[in-house]
Amino acid sequence: MTTTLPTGQQxxxxxxxxxxxxxxxxxxxxxxxxxxxxxxxATDPGSVKDFEAWTRSTGNELIESTKQESVxxxxxxxx
Amino acid sequence: MDEPLNLVLFSGTDDKMNAxxxxxxxxxxxxxxxxxxxxxxxxxxxxxxxxxxxxxxxPEAGAAxxxxxxxxxxxGQASWAETLRQAKELGGIDIEACSLSMDLLHITESDLDPLxxxxxxxxxxxxxxxxxxxxxx
Numbered sequence: 001m002t003t004t005l006p007t008g009q010q011x012x013x014x015x016x017x018x019x020x021x022x023x024x025x026x027x028x029x030x031x032x033x034x035x036x037x038x039x040x041x042a043t044d045p046g047s048v049k050d051f052e053a054w055t056r057s058t059g060n061e062l063i064e065s066t067k068q069e070s071v072x073x074x075x076x077x078x079x
Numbered sequence: 080m081d082e083p084l085n086l087v088l089f090s091g092t093d094d095k096m097n098a099x100x101x102x103x104x105x106x107x108x109x110x111x112x113x114x115x116x117x118x119x120x121x122x123x124x125x126x127x128x129x130x131x132x133x134x135x136x137x138p139e140a141g142a143a144x145x146x147x148x149x150x151x152x153x154x155g156q157a158s159w160a161e162t163l164r165q166a167k168e169l170g171g172i173d174i175e176a177c178s179l180s181m182d183l184l185h186i187t188e189s190d191l192d193p194l195x196x197x198x199x200x201x202x203x204x205x206x207x208x209x210x211x212x213x214x215x216x
Contacts, residue, residue: 017156019104026108057109
């Protein structure tokens with residue numbers, strides 16, 4: 001079951017290959033206040049591990065990582 | 080990962096430039112500084128009037144490689160120049176032209192795409208590189 005909490009922002013990275021999903025998310029994160037939850041959509045299979053690694057490295061919180069049909073959905077909170 | 084990632088770009092084909100752009104962008108997204116030093120054919124590819132042109136692929140690509148690259152671009156993958164442009168918005172990426180290669184190619188700074196931040200020699204590059212790895216592409 002996926003969480004449907006209201007999110008502050010969304011990054012639609014569907015159709016984009018590495019490293020764009022991460023780059024676009026990192027760019028957005030520079031502009032938002034701490035505590036904001038961002039929803040990222042991606043179709044690049046590498047993005048699953050990339051977002052695990054990116055959140056671990058940057059300290060941001062990966063709340064959820066799910067897949068529906070061919071779309072990966074990540075919920076990330078800026079710490 | 081506090082030490083910068085330092086990339087010396089020598090090859091000017093689109094495949095190697097794209098690989099370099101991905102490495103740079105990934106580092107930038109993790110907050111790691113990146114120093115790029117453009118030499119020879121990589122520098123030539125950053126000419127303002129050539130940056131968007133087809134720079135070909137390494138010979139090992141062959142026809143099958145050409146098709147694979149074209150298919151991925153058609154599917155929406157960004158060019159290496161666009162990847163670098165977006166990654167630079169994160170801050171932390173510095174792209175410098177090798178002054179010796181500028182002489183070799185008979186070009187001036189105004190001939191280069193704005194992606195290039197300046198011109199420097201190898202000594203400056205090494206000073207900025209610190210203890211981070213230097214990778215030659």
